[in-house]
Amino acid sequence: EFCRLLCPSKQWYQRRVRGILREEGINGFYKGLSPLWARQIPYTMMKFACFERTVELLYKYVVPKPRSDCSKGEQLMVTFVAGYIAGVFCAIVSHPADSIVSKLNASEGGTVVSVAKELGMAGMWKGLGPRIIMIGTLTALQWFIYDSVKVAFRLPRPPPPEMPESLKRKLAAQ
Secondary structure (H helix, E strand, C coil), X not given: CHHHHHCCCHHHHHXXXXXXXXXXXXXXXXXXXXXXXXXXXXXXXXXXXXXXXXXXXXXXXXXXXXXXXXXXHHHHHHHHHHHHHHHHHHHHHHHHHHXXXXXXXXXXXXXXXXXXXXXXXXXXXXXXXXXXXXXXXXXXXXXXXXXXXXXXXXXXXXXXXCCCHHHHHHHHHC
């Protein structure tokens, strides 16, 4: 992440690496790791969990027919919409940590705590609107491309999730 943001040339990179080692020690290269994980882990979990649940809900409450009766195009549209909704939630859960990572990588000698204090609660949420648009669109496209490839290559798609028989029996007994 550091190099992607700050390294315009090889010589500049070498000078910067030596400077970080001299000023911050080896820990200077890892100062963004914890907030990076704090951003990426919830983001990825939300991407999958929210997408799957949103697909279920769209077929249950929005699409007027079962998935098995939908054309591939209709199914891909559901995929895109569910991906966008999942992307919105991804952006929301990961935005504060993303703000900290960006500020941390741009500042010398900062810590997660010092950057969080400097940004404040409002600063950590600044820019959420544009990030929602960006992440929503990217996530929707990722799921759309994934499903399109599966359709194009005629790869099997899992059946819509159903309640396990044991749970159906348990609920019927009550």
